[in-house]
Amino acid sequence: MAHRQPQTALIKFHLNTRRKTQRAIAKKIGVTPPMLSQVINGRKKSQRVEKQLARILGVSRETLFPVVA
Numbered sequence: 001m002a003h004r005q006p007q008t009a010l011i012k013f014h015l016n017t018r019r020k021t022q023r024a025i026a027k028k029i030g031v032t033p034p035m036l037s038q039v040i041n042g043r044k045k046s047q048r049v050e051k052q053l054a055r056i057l058g059v060s061r062e063t064l065f066p067v068v069a
Contacts, residue, residue: 003045003067004050004065007063008041014058018058022036022037028056029052031046039053
């Protein structure tokens with residue numbers, strides 16, 4: 001079964017280059033910082049958080065969370 005695997009290093013790179021914090025993004029999309037961190041690190045799944053994070057960072061969801069078999 002295919003699932004999405006976060007590209008954690010790439011996500012953190014985009015956060016740093018855009019000078020965004022996980023805390024600020026979490027507040028903007030209405031989740032807690034720990035929830036956002038868990039999605040970024042692959043411990044939790046949330047399509048809504050993945051989509052909104054990608055939109056804020058200006059990249060596709062598929063770039064940050066590609067489907068793997």
